[in-house]
Amino acid sequence: MGEKIVLDSNTFKALASRTRLMILKSLDERQKTISELSKIMELNKATIYEHLSLLKEAGLVAKKESGNKWVYYKLTWKGVDLLHPEKKKIVILLSASIMCLIGCIFSYIAIIKDYFVQYTYAKKMVIEENIAHLPSIHIDFMPLLQGGLFLLTFTLFFFLAVWVWKKRGKGLLKAIT
Incomplete structure (x- = not known):
């Protein structure tokens, strides 16, 4: 029952980092802001933003702007399929x-x-x-x-x-x- 998952070069690049994998795992629980991810990962907000940009470019993460000043990041369907085939x-x-x-x-x-x-x-x-x-x-x-x-x-x-x-x-x- 092995199902093929087609990955492009952007996805491979996004999955090549342990930090980005940890971000995906964290976003699998619920949507989070850069500040929340920064506290969880114990990394600088700018570093988290760079990792999120690569994940967003690969189509694994999407930006969700709320009505207030917070910007949330959440997994896309591609990200969920990759984590939970x-x-x-x-x-x-x-x-x-x-x-x-x-x-x-x-x-x-x-x-x-x-x-x-x-x-x-x-x-x-x-x-x-x-x-x-x-x-x-x-x-x-x-x-x-x-x-x-x-x-x-x-x-x-x-x-x-x-x-x-x-x-x-x-x-x-x-x-x-």
Whole structure:
């Protein structure tokens, strides 16, 4: 299940420094200002600004200006994907499981609708005393089989997503700590 992550030269340059990796790890917790990062890293604000500029140029960090004088830095989707590649797999698996659950629900609705239509038709025939032409109630089991397969697939995808979530690595964060 190894997924390829394409990195350009700017990204390699940004990831070449342990300090920049520590900044990414810190921003993974929440968005922060240069002052906050400076205190955490015990580095000069100008140094932190240079590192953030390289990370921003690589597309790993974005600047977020708030309404007041503070400027926050946060991870971009590229930065999050680089730090947590398993999140994309989990989202895909959960989306597939939800689609299977919806398919299961529609299959069972088809069974209930089919039964209801046949039941009301039989009831109408009894009321009209046309019992000789009373059809036998027949339920099509194909939607039941489809619903069961959808439910089985939903269960498989859901538990696979939970397994990936529990076995997730720390990506680049594993190498930093």
